[in-house]
Amino acid sequence: MNTTTLTALAEPNRLHIIELIRDRGPLTIGDIANRLELNQPQTSKHVRVLHEAGLVEVQPAANRRIIKLRTEPFQELDHWLESFRSMWDDRLDRLDEYLRDIQGLDHSD
Amino acid sequence: MNTTTLTALAEPNRLHIIELIRDRGPLTIGDIANRLELNQPQTSKHVRVLHEAGLVEVQPAANRRIIKLRTEPFQELDHWLESFRSMWDDRLDRLDEYLRDIQGLDHSD
DNA sequence: TTAAATTATTCCTTGAAAGGAATATTCCAA
DNA sequence: TTGGAATATTCCTTTCAAGGAATAATTTAA
Known part of the structure; x- marks a missing residue:
């Protein structure tokens, strides 16, 4: 088992992001920030970590980024x-x- | 999901300890330290974290402590x-x- | 009781991660 | 091309976890 996955999931806000997307489907940075009552910068940062850990796929759509779960x-x-x-x-x-x-x-x- | 489990597992040495016990069965602090080439104090500390996270059961036997996996x-x-x-x-x-x-x-x- | 073995704890230092605040960047619409 | 919306980045500070080193505590054996 690799620890990058576990490290990424071990932070409460990031775990919430994952569970939010699992439950609601793909979401935007802004959506995530609103629903979890996080500031936009920290949301971006957390999503970056999730992305670098391969937990999440980021799909640009115009102004926004749509965040999806990866399965691997x-x-x-x-x-x-x-x-x-x-x-x-x-x-x-x-x-x-x-x-x-x-x-x-x-x-x- | 609670993050204490994930946090405990996210540290490489602790993950190794878990996998070692999974593979070799219950082990002593000294056994773990030897096999993983860790210093005894850090081994004790890591096992303490694992125990506080409920990942491990500690069973005193004379001078030693036998560390077992918990399932929950x-x-x-x-x-x-x-x-x-x-x-x-x-x-x-x-x-x-x-x-x-x-x-x-x-x-x- | 003393010594040796096993484990726990304390103290210190260092590095990394997280949040806040401000600002930069990107993109579309008009 | 300018403005506004969405997102990214930078800088700063603070907190916390981890390792090293030394030492304490516990248990058995002699």
């Missing part, structure tokens, strides 16, 4: 958590294996 | 990721739903 970092995080899942849920693991069997998918890992 | 924070992180999963894998979501159906489990959430 969350997939990576999810994959990382796989290695812990057996700690707390063997049953689901076995079901997952069974599921893959009946779906005829490869599970050679 | 990882479960919470996993649960948080659920809300993102539909972004990248609708198929698995549908399979999961199907799975719950044939298992006769409650899925009223």
